[in-house]
Amino acid sequence: MLLYSDLPALVDGTLLQAPTDPTLAVQYLLLDSRRVGVAAGSLFFAIRGAQHNGHRYLPELYQRGVRQFVVDSASEIPGGPAAFPEAGFVVVPNSLRALQELVARHRAQFRVPVLGITGSNGKTIVKEWLAQMLSPDELLCKSPRSYNSQVGVPLSVWELNRTHTFGIFEAGISERGEMARLAAVIQPTLGIFTNLGTAHDAGFSSAAEKVAEKMQLFRHVDTLFYCRDHALIHAAAQQLLDASRTFTWSRQHPQEAHVAVTVLEATADRTVVRVAQRRPLPQEHTFTVPFADEPSLENALHCLMVLLWRQVAPAEIQRRLDRLHPVAMRLEMKQALNDCYILDDTYNNDLAGLSLALDALVRQPRRGRRTLILSDVLESGLAGPELYARVAQQLATHGVERLVGIGPDISASAVAFPGASAEFYPDTAAFLADFRPDQFRHETILVKGARRFGFERIVAVFQQKIHGTVLEVNLDALVHNLNFYRSRLQPGTKLMVMVKAFAYGSGSYEVANLLQFHRADYLAVAYADEGVDLRQQGISLPLMVMNPSPDSFQKLRQYHLEPEIYSFEALADYLRAAQEQPLPPMHLKLDTGMRRLGFTEEDLEELCALLQTHRAQLRVASLLTHLAGADEAQHNDFSRQQLAAFSRMAPQLEAALGYSVLKHALNSAGIIRFPDSHFDMVRLGIGLYGVEATGQQQDALYPVSTLQTTVSQVKTLAPGQTVGYSRRGQATDYERRIATLAIGYADGYDRRFGNGGGEVVIRGQRAPIVGNVCMDMCMADVTGIAGVQAGDVAEVFGPNITLTELAGRIGTIPYELLTNVSDRVKRVFVAE
C-alpha cells in the first residue's frame, strides 16, 4: 500500500500541503478529470499538454472528492492550496515524469517475466494474440487496447500486481528520447520488435535513427524476438545485443536465423507453414495459421516463436493457433433490435479493459438505460468477492443501470450486485436459450466478454435480421414531420400531439418519448389506461385523456391525467369525484357540428351556470372543438361555420369561469387548411406519421412507417392450377411463379387486398396479391420478377407504396391501415 505521505520521496517532489487525512493511500492513478472512478483512492497528476493543462481541473476534482494531487506549478493551483483545505499537494518539476518515476518504482517490485513490444505495425494485435496463446499457462497483465504512449504505458504497468505471473506491454513513440523513458517504466525482460513500416516519421531524421531509438526498449532484455528479414531491425539488434540474447526467424535467410519458416500452402483463409528450428535443438514442424494475409501471418509467427522458445508442445501450439481471432481494434457502436445500440467489445475481458469500455459507454449519447452484458472477468488475480466488488463499484460510477452477468464466477458473486436489475446465467448458451428480444428496449448495451464466452453470438442475435413481418418506424422522419408542422404555426402556438391508439400504431412510448425530447406541449390519448402506460414509462408531459370513464378518476388523480369532459353526466361525475379529492384540470369539448361528443350551443346557458356555481371545485385547462370535414375542400364552408361557432362559445365560457383558457380546434388537415384559426394550440395527428390529409403538402412530409414482410416460399403454378382457399387464385393458361408472404389479416392485412386488390413491392417491382388473404399469410404473383426467393423482403406499405394509395385501393383511409397493424407485428425503430 502506497501512502500519499511517501510520495515526495518516490517522485523527487516536495510536500506543499499535507492532506488532513494522513492515512490517505494511492490506489488509482488519474490523468483525466472526466474519468474519476473511486475518488477516495485516486491520485491526480496535473499534466500539461499542447492543448490542455491539468491544473485547470483541480476544483472540479476536489469537488468530486479527489484529495491527492501532484502538480508541477504551485502558482497554477486555482485559488492556491488553501482553496482545497482537505487536499494534499506534492510539487514536482514535471508531473508526467513524476508519473513515470512512480510507476517505474512500482514495476521494480516484481520479478516476473515482462515482455515489451514495439514496432511500426501490429503491436496491439501481437500483444492480444500472445496473451490469448499464453493465457492457459500464465496469469497475465497487459496493456489495455493500444495504451502505449508516455501516459498510457505507466497507466498499464500500474496494474501489475503480486498475483500476475507474466506481463505484456506495448510501447509506441513519436520522438527521440521517448523510448528510454518507456523502457524505464516497463523494464522488459523479453521483447518483440514487430516490424518497421516505411512511413516517414516527422520525429526522426532517418529510418535508421528511428529503429535505433525503438531498439532502446530492449537494452536490458534477456531475449529479443524479431524477424531477421527486416534488415534495419537486424542491424540495430546486432549493435545493441549479442546474438545469445536474440531469437530470430526468417523466410528469406533460413541459414542465418534460429528458425526458418517456409510457406507450404496458402488458401483463402489460412496458411500452412513449415517451421524448422536450427538452434538450440534441430526440429521441424508444420503449423496451420488461421489467416491468409501477410500482416496477420507475420503477427502470428511472432507469437508462435515465443511459444516455441518456451518449448510448448507443437500440438498444443497448433491448438492455441486455431483459437486465434481477429482483434477488434475499436469499440463499435451497432444498431440493434428495439432501438437498442450495442457497444461491441467481445474479445477480452480484464479489469483494465472493462474500465475503458465503460468510459466509452458513458461517452455515448444517452439512449434509454445503460446495460452491461458481462462475462466472468478473467486474469485479474483477485479472489471472486474482491474482484466483483470492484466491478460493482465500476458499474456504479459509470451509471450502469442493468447488468446481465454470464459465467459461473460472476453468477457466484451475484451478491456483489444487489438491486433488481441484475440477472445471471451460468453460460452464454443459457442466456441465448432465454433470450427474448422484447426484454431489451431502448438501451445502450455494452457487450463485454472474454474470448471463450463467445459473446459474438450474443451480438449476432441482437443484430439478427429481423424476420417475419415488421413495422419499421423511422423516428428521424417523424421528427422531420413534427418540424414541418411547427414551421406552419405562429410563434407561441402550442402543439398537442395525438398519441392515441398506440400512437396510430407506431408505438406510443417511443413516439411519446421522442415528442417529449422535442418539447411538444401536450399529448393526448383516448383512454386513461393509455395515459397510465405512458406515465409508467416516464412520460411527464401534460396528457389529455379524451374518453375517461367515471371509474378511471382515481387513475387520473394518481397519474395526473387531464380528462376531456363532453357531457353533463361526465361533468357531474367529475364534480362528485372532485369533492372527495381534487382532480387534474379538465378540457371541455364543444360540439360545433361533428355531432359526436361535446356540449352544443344550446347547452351553453346551463353549462355556464354550472361552471359558475362550481368554480371552486373545478379547473378548466382548455376548450376544444373538432372539425368534421377538415381534410376535404368541399366542406370548407361548414368548417368555417364550426370555427365561428367555437369563437362565439368560447368567450361565454371563459366569462363564466372568470379566467381565460387554452382554445384549440384544428387537427393535421386543419393546420394546413385554416392557418388563421390555429387559436392557442393545434392537435397534430396523422400528419406526424407522414400522411398529409388534405393532399396539398404531401411532398413536404416523409413516410414514417414501413410495413414489410418476408417471402416464405416460392412455387411454380402450372397452367390451370389455382391458389389458396376457395380456389380463388384464378388459373391461367401460362405458368406462374407465386410467392407466399408471411402476413395475413390477423396481422392487419385486410382481406380486401386479396384477388388483385393489393400489391406488394418485391425486388423493387410490384407484385399483385392473388387468391384470398388468409389469417397468417397471403400470396403474390411474382411471375415477372426475376430471382425472387424465400427470405426476400416484401414491402406492404412504405416509401414505394404509400399508405394513401393502399388505403384508396380498398376504399378506406390511412388511419385505419396504420392502426390495424396488429400487436403481434414487431415494431422496429430506426434513427441515425
Ligand SMILES: *Cc1c(COP(=O)(O)O)cnc(C)c1O
Ligand atoms: C385524433 C384526433 C385529432 C388528430 O386528427 P388527425 O386527423 O390525425 O390530425 C385531433 N383532434 C381530436 C379530437 C382527435 O380525436
